[in-house]
Amino acid sequence: MLGTKVELKLLFLCVLMSCALGLVGCSAETATSDKPKPVHTMLVEEKEQPLRxxxxxxxxxxETKKYSFKVAGKIAKIHIIEGQKIEKGQLLAELDKTDLQFALKAAEYTKAKAESAALNAQSFYEKVKVLQENGAASQQELELAQLDWEVKEADYRQAQVDYEYKASMLKDANLFADMNGYVVEILSREGEITAAGYPVVVVRSxxxxxxxxxxxxxxxxxxxxxxxxxxxxxxxxxxxxxxxxxxxxxxxxxxxxxxxxxxxxxxxxxxxxxxxxxxxxxxxxxxVRGIWIPLSAIQNDGEDYVYVVREQRAWRQNVKLIDVQDSQVRVEGLKNGDILVKSGMKNLFEGCPVTEGDEKDE
Missing domain, CATH: 2.40.30.170 (Efflux pump adaptor protein, beta barrel domain)
Incomplete structure (x- = not known):
């Protein structure tokens, strides 16, 4: 009987000690839960954001342009390299001008000779006209002199056109850039014969x-x-x-x-x-106008939500995502004046106390 009483006392003491330890544990847990968690917040405001x-x-x-010579000939010199930056008016390449220079000299000689013949024919016509007016030359002689002058004048004009054409050919033996840009590709090499109109250099603007x-x-x-x-x-x-x-x-x-x-x-x-x-x-x-918040503030557990602060406690608020622009997202579910937790959300739970702190999640 005595042993039974002792055992009951021991059992009673054990129960008391267990209760005491449980109360201490609950107090510690409550103290931990009530400790404010540091977060970083922002004021929610409706604003306009560029829509992109x-x-x-x-x-x-x-623009990409292919440059070619207007005349055929042998490429004497290429003055640029691939990848080079060029300017408008810069010389890109040139042909051997020897034959073209000879042709121009011949055309110049022919033009000078035709010009002299035309002037002589004109002078002869004017003399015959004077003689015809004085009765010393017939009308037929005057008409023949006029016809000869007109033929010689036509020959001179043709020689002049040929000279200008040969001068143009010599000028076209030089290839110039007509825009600023970069050399993309060189399609021919020095010493090669190129046809008129065949691309030699490709330039991009x-x-x-x-x-x-x-x-x-x-x-x-x-x-x-x-x-x-x-x-x-x-x-x-x-x-x-x-x-x-x-x-x-x-x-x-x-x-x-x-x-x-x-x-x-x-x-x-x-x-x-x-x-x-x-x-x-x-x-x-x-x-677009709306509530824009950092994308990093959005949490998801099957639904999109954020934490807002009211009376120094964090409360879950479900939101709907509308637009995303870079790191900002337009949402529905928040209103002007809400205090949004934008960092430090990791260990938050519904109703836990918070305090403004650094931006590091705990």
């Missing part, structure tokens, strides 16, 4: 464009003159400006997209992009 369409495009030349394929939906939103921001892939520091200069009206048969040509403007360095390089293209098609 994002695409990737390929860099190309605004200094101006460059970026081509993008617009969807059927987006092509309705883009107009000639629409502004664009161009971000060369692999170069985070370079941001270029451009505007739409051409929109093709017929879609590509394979992709069913409409090609838009965006002319790079403003920055001369922008025209040094490699042909065929990729650019991220942001087409500015207007603005």
């Amino acid at each position: 369409l994002e695409y990737f495009g390929i860099t190309d030349s605004w 200094q101006e460059q464009v970026v081509n993008v394929g617009l969807s059927e939906e987006d092509v309705q939103k883009v107009k000639i003159g629409t502004k664009a921001v161009l971000l060369p892939v692999g170069d985070d520091k370079q941001e270029l400006k451009g505007e739409v200069s051409l929109i093709e009206q017929i879609p590509d048969p394979a992709s069913r997209t409409y090609n838009a040509e965006i002319l790079i403007i403003g920055n001369p360095a922008a025209n040094d992009l490699y042909l065929g390089s990729t650019c991220r293209v942001l087409l500015e098609v207007g603005t």
Whole structure:
């Protein structure tokens, strides 16, 4: 009987100790839960944000031109190399001028001879005219003198045309650039014979464009003159400006997209992009007003939600995503004046106390 009483006392003490330990544990847990969690917040405000369409495009030349000689001949000298930057009026290549110079000299001699003959025929006609007026020459002699003068004058005009043509041929033996740009390709070499009109040098203009394929939906939103921001892939520091200069009206048969040509403007360095390089293209098609928040503030557990702060506690608020522009997202479900938790959401739960702290998630 005594043993039983002792055992009951021991059991009672154990129960008391367990309860005490449980209360201590609950107190510790409550203390931990009540400790405010550091977060970083922002005031939610309705505002306008640029509405952009994002695409990737390929860099190309605004204009590519093939230069050729107007006359056939042997290429004497090529003055440029592939990849070289050239300026308007710069000499690109020239033909051997020996034969052309001889031809011009011959034409010059023929012109001078014809001019002399025409002047002599004119002088003879004027003398015969005086004699005819004084009765010393017949009308027929006057008409023959006039006819000879007209023939000689026609020969002179023909010789003059031939001389100018030969001078033009000699001038055309030099090939000049008519725009600023870059040498893309040299198709002939020094010493080769080239035919008239056969391409010798290919030059691209200094101006460059970026081509993008617009969807059927987006092509309705883009107009000639629409502004664009161009971000060369692999170069985070370079941001270029451009505007739409051409929109093709017929879609590509394979992709069913409409090609838009965006002319790079403003920055001369922008025209040094490699042909065929990729650019991220942001087409500015207007603005849209709404609640814009950082994309990083959005949480998801099957539904999109954020945390807002009311009375120094975090509360879950479901939201609907409408538009995404870079790192910003337009949402429904928030209102002006809400306090949004934009960082420090990792360990938050419904109703937990928060305090403004650093942006590091715990």
